Amino acid sequence: MAGTDAWLILNAAGLSVMRQNLLLDVFGEAETILGCSDAQLLAVEGITAHHLARLRNACESFDVEAAQAAMQAAGVHLCSRGSAGYPRLLADTDGAPPVLFVQGSLTADDAQAVAVVGTRKCTAYGRQVARRLSSELSRRGFCIVSGLAEGIDAEAHLGAIESGGRTIAVMASGPDITFPGSHRGLREQIAGSGAVVTEYPFGSPPLRERFPERNRVISGLSLGTVVVEAPARSGALITARLAGEQGRGVFAVPGPVDSPASRGCHALIKDGAQLVEVAEDIVEGLGIMLDAVPVRVQRDRPVAELSGEERTIVEALSFEPKHVDAIVGATGIALPAVNAALMLLEMKGLVRRFPGNSYVKIS
Structure with a gap:
């Protein structure tokens, strides 16, 4: 069985990322896992007969040829854990996805990345700051990572694109589903100047529980996460928490003291997140010295x-x-x-x- 075929089957078997990684820690490769005997697989702590049945069913019923054809038609390739192209920063985190479906390209330089995230229902202030920070960071050589959502995410991607920089969008759906649908054009722009990635197979809808899972990939791809604007309850705060748990930098932009859209950011700053006014605050907070001279805008x-x-x-x-x-x-x-x-x-x-x-x- 070809290596890519084995990774596709493992991805489609319906095992949690934790259990896939348990198996990979023991056996190393998807192809090796699928070639193991039942006894070998059941000997791995945390793997039960239920999980074994899922694996065997995927081996028998998953249409590998159809999946390969769908990937080719969508211009998507697979990047697996342990391969040369798998993002180094993400690989260093607990719960890293065993596979990523990638439209566009991932490069070694993308390790110098910053996540710029925030609320979908942002204010004009939030839009302006998100685009400005992303543009300035791009001009300093940073790749901008975000989630392709409306609001702050979209402004972050656009700021990078308009500055000629690289940007990565992490989706909570399969490669064949763009969410929101209105961002299909933006998605193509991102793929042309970076990458659109997801851990979910073709046909996977953007279920609510997948967004927190997606957020760990956003923070995991990045040296630090900047929350530009977020109310008291926001998915962006989950991304910030995950960044802290991953040992990455956590930054927040203050807003008007009476703005509900900034209450989450103010809470982060009270809890120790670094306050951000300009891009240099982020660069200094990460402790990175860049040789490139910023371009005046x-x-x-x-x-x-x-x-x-x-x-x-x-x-x-x-x-x-x-x-x-x-x-x-x-x-x-x-x-x-x-x-x-x-x-x-x-x-x-x-x-x-x-x-x-x-x-x-x-x-």
């Missing part, structure tokens, strides 16, 4: 390059969306001139337009 453009009206408008904006009518009221500049200036400021990368003709400042 457009928001560092000297104020002198702005016209008087542009400068006035930028000063009137904040990280919360402000409608164009409110900008007119705050600046006293006529609406046509405000619209023209906002268009130029957006082209310069200094403001961002939101639905409803509202704008925020990009710090």
